[in-house]
Amino acid sequence: MSQATLGIRRISGHAGPAPGDDVERDYQVCKLIDTTTCIGCKACEVACLEWNGYTFTDTVFDNSYQTMPETAWNYWNLIKFNEHEREDGSITLLMRKDQCMHCADPGCLTACPADGAIVQYTNGIVDFQQQNCIGCGYCVSGCPFDIPKFNPTTKKMFKCTLCVDRVSEGLEPACIKSCPTGCLHFGSKDDMKDLAETRAKQLRDNFGFEKAGVYDPAGVGGTGVIYVLHDVTNPEAYGGLPKDPRIPFLVRFWKGPAKWIGNLAMLGGILGVTLHYLRFGPKQVDAEKRENGGQP
Amino acid sequence: MELSRRTFLKGALVGGAGFSLLGFDLTPAVAQLKELKIARATETRSTCPYCAVSCGVLIYTIGDKAKNVTPQVIHVEGDPDHPINRGTLCPKGASLEQDILNPRRLLKPQVRRPGSDHWEDIAWTQAIDEIAHWVKKTRDDSFIEKDAQGRTVNRCESMAWIGGCTDTNEFNYLVVKTMRSLGLTYLENQARV
Numbered sequence: 001m002s003q004a005t006l007g008i009r010r011i012s013g014h015a016g017p018a019p020g021d022d023v024e025r026d027y028q029v030c031k032l033i034d035t036t037t038c039i040g041c042k043a044c045e046v047a048c049l050e051w052n053g054y055t056f057t058d059t060v061f062d063n064s065y066q067t068m069p070e071t072a073w074n075y076w077n078l079i080k081f082n083e084h085e086r087e088d089g090s091i092t093l094l095m096r097k098d099q100c101m102h103c104a105d106p107g108c109l110t111a112c113p114a115d116g117a118i119v120q121y122t123n124g125i126v127d128f129q130q131q132n133c134i135g136c137g138y139c140v141s142g143c144p145f146d147i148p149k150f151n152p153t154t155k156k157m158f159k160c161t162l163c164v165d166r167v168s169e170g171l172e173p174a175c176i177k178s179c180p181t182g183c184l185h186f187g188s189k190d191d192m193k194d195l196a197e198t199r200a201k202q203l204r205d206n207f208g209f210e211k212a213g214v215y216d217p218a219g220v221g222g223t224g225v226i227y228v229l230h231d232v233t234n235p236e237a238y239g240g241l242p243k244d245p246r247i248p249f250l251v252r253f254w255k256g257p258a259k260w261i262g263n264l265a266m267l268g269g270i271l272g273v274t275l276h277y278l279r280f281g282p283k284q285v286d287a288e289k290r291e292n293g294g295q296p
Numbered sequence: 297m298e299l300s301r302r303t304f305l306k307g308a309l310v311g312g313a314g315f316s317l318l319g320f321d322l323t324p325a326v327a328q329l330k331e332l333k334i335a336r337a338t339e340t341r342s343t344c345p346y347c348a349v350s351c352g353v354l355i356y357t358i359g360d361k362a363k364n365v366t367p368q369v370i371h372v373e374g375d376p377d378h379p380i381n382r383g384t385l386c387p388k389g390a391s392l393e394q395d396i397l398n399p400r401r402l403l404k405p406q407v408r409r410p411g412s413d414h415w416e417d418i419a420w421t422q423a424i425d426e427i428a429h430w431v432k433k434t435r436d437d438s439f440i441e442k443d444a445q446g447r448t449v450n451r452c453e454s455m456a457w458i459g460g461c462t463d464t465n466e467f468n469y470l471v472v473k474t475m476r477s478l479g480l481t482y483l484e485n486q487a488r489v
Contacts, residue, residue, distance in 0.1 A: 005326040005329060020324020043385055047385070050371065050372070166332065169335070
């Protein structure tokens with residue numbers, strides 16, 4: 001067994017911040033997906049399955065080239081094929097690699113009640129620790145991208161790990177390595193943002209995609225997976241990529257203010273009881289009741 | 297306030313125990329990672345057998361080659377040093393591990409006889425013998441020594457050779473020498489590696 005470990009920045013369901021989250025500065029790793037050069041060959045899907053040791057499952061035909069309608073607990077990486085009508089009426093295929101976005105402010109981690117079941121490493125990767133997972137499925141309600149999936153056999157949640165076992169050893173994720181057209185890139189977040197902006201500018205200036213841009217939603221604090229889109233004003237066309245993903249309000253409220261309100265209510269109760277005791281003293285049993293052996 | 301050594305030690309012990317019991321811990325939080333599955337594997341360079349592009353692949357095998365150990369292929373990925381694919385692979389090539397570890401993989405030569413509707417297993421020796429027999433027979437039957445105008449051509453047009461993308465340069469050299477000596481003209485050795 002290796003003893004490889006990685007520092008943690010955030011822990012789910014943990015009282016207080018993760019100890020030692022600021023002792024060392026690590027690079028933020030990032031995947032760049034250039035949807036304009038994706039040819040939909042699905043090499044990344046196969047490489048993902050192969051590296052993570054999952055066998056091929058039955059594909060589901062749904063009148064498109066897509067392998068199956070949604071990612072599955074053992075199928076973390078799915079190219080979404082979308083027929084899109086251009087303004088002149090012609091049809092184009094928009095292909096987007098769908099997987100965990102590794103948000104800087106992860107909704108799954110916020111929603112998770114199990115201590116240490118979801119962690120965010122110092123390099124920004126959000127990972128599920130299945131040994132701590134209680135299978136409640138709260139992460140699904142917290143995720144704006146609908147990524148965590150439930151394994152009915154082991155009753156645990158699974159999702160893309162950004163190949164943290166490879167990344168921590170200095171290798172790129174399996175999907176990135178396989179991509180034959182080079183539409184997938186991997187590096188530090190700064191470098192990838194730079195590369196993405198350069199590519200988007202190239203698309204705007206030279207290829208006539210006036211709305212081309214980079215998808216790095218600020219609603220979840222930026223993501224560890226960024227896209228270059230032909231039309232960044234309409235990400236929904238790429239298989240339901242949310243325009244402004246946010247952690248749902250109820251999840252935020254339940255995990256934030258509700259806890260303080262609950263704590264305050266509890267403290268208030270204790271305080272009230274104490275004050276009542278000091279003001280009125282202990283409860284006296286009526287003399288009549290005492291004579292009847294406690295019965296009224 | 298006077299603080300005796302004894303009181304100080306008592307207080308420190310009780311206080312420390314109390315903090316530990318309450319879960320007060322300053323060690324940085326770390327998570328153990330899944331082991332890199334190719335960390336102790338043998339890396340072997342090979343060529344993807346599927347199409348004529350012949351991408352380079354790395355085959356990772358576990359087992360230390362000891363006498364009583366059968367090595368096991370655990371992973372296949374692209375070879376970054378290969379000039380053709382530079383580490384990338386197509387979906388078919390990316391699934392090579394499942395081609396190697398496939399119960400339906402052919403390990404013996406098979407033959408489908410004329411008029412037969414199924415393949416049957418034959419031994420290697422028998423396969424080589426039969427191929428040699430048919431090559432000899434076909435060449436004897438259809439060898440063209442002179443063409444219609446009486447020029448010497450010495451060719452055999454009723455056979456062809458198709459190579460594979462994993463054939464090496466040296467193998468292809470031998471193939472061309474051998475096939476040309478038989479008089480073959482339809483010759484595609486798919487020279488890639």
